[in-house]
Amino acid sequence: MNFSFQKHQRLLDKHAFSAVFNGTPTKAGGASGLVLTTPSNHAQSRLGIIVAKKNVRRANQRNRIKRVVREYFRLNPLPASTDVIFLARYGVADKTNAELRADLALIWKKLSKKLALPK
Numbered sequence: 237m238n239f240s241f242q243k244h245q246r247l248l249d250k251h252a253f254s255a256v257f258n259g260t261p262t263k264a265g266g267a268s269g270l271v272l273t274t275p276s277n278h279a280q281s282r283l284g285i286i287v288a289k290k291n292v293r294r295a296n297q298r299n300r301i302k303r304v305v306r307e308y309f310r311l312n313p314l315p316a317s318t319d320v321i322f323l324a325r326y327g328v329a330d331k332t333n334a335e336l337r338a339d340l341a342l343i344w345k346k347l348s349k350k351l352a353l354p355k
Contacts (some may be wrong), residue, residue, distance in 0.1 A: 241306050247284030247319060253342045254321050257282070268331060268339040271344050271347055276319040283309045293330040297329040308340045314347070330354035 247253055261272035285305050287298040305322050310345065314320060328336065 241283075241310060244278070245280060245282055245310075247282050247321065249259065252282070252319065253284055253313075253321065256321050261321075262347065262350050264343050264350060266326075266339040266343040267338075267343065268324070268328045268336055268345070268348075269322055271343050272321045272323070272335040273314065273318050273347060273351070276315055276317045278319075281309075281314045281318045281320060284319070284321045285324075287328075291324055292329045294329065300333070301328055304336045305340065308337060308344075312341075312344055315351075 247256070255271050255276075256274045259274040261274045264271050264273075266284065285302050287301050291296070292298045292301060301324055309320065333341070
């Protein structure tokens with residue numbers, strides 16, 4: 237199994253992000269952030285991450301959060317043809333990696349219920 241985060245697994249441009257925001261996204265949130273998902277025409281789920289400098293000041297913290305979210309997305313895939321955007325909330329930089337993963341697990345669980353996915 238390949239654990240790398242490939243180009244086809246990313247939301248790359250403004251149009252891909254806009255499709256999720258302007259569509260009818262399914263939302264699930266937690267203390268760390270908000271996840272928006274919408275069906276896609278692509279063969280595989282794709283991920284976009286938004287960690288605003290306003291919410292997380294230091295670049296190393298923003299990068300750490302992105303790494304943890306990408307890792308969680310790779311290890312816990314959503315069904316094919318789903319576009320996902322993770323929006324980090326203020327205060328997420330204060331969480332450890334384990335706390336962030338635990339919060340992502342709660343968000344994924346809520347999302348699974350809303351999408352009526354088997355676990």
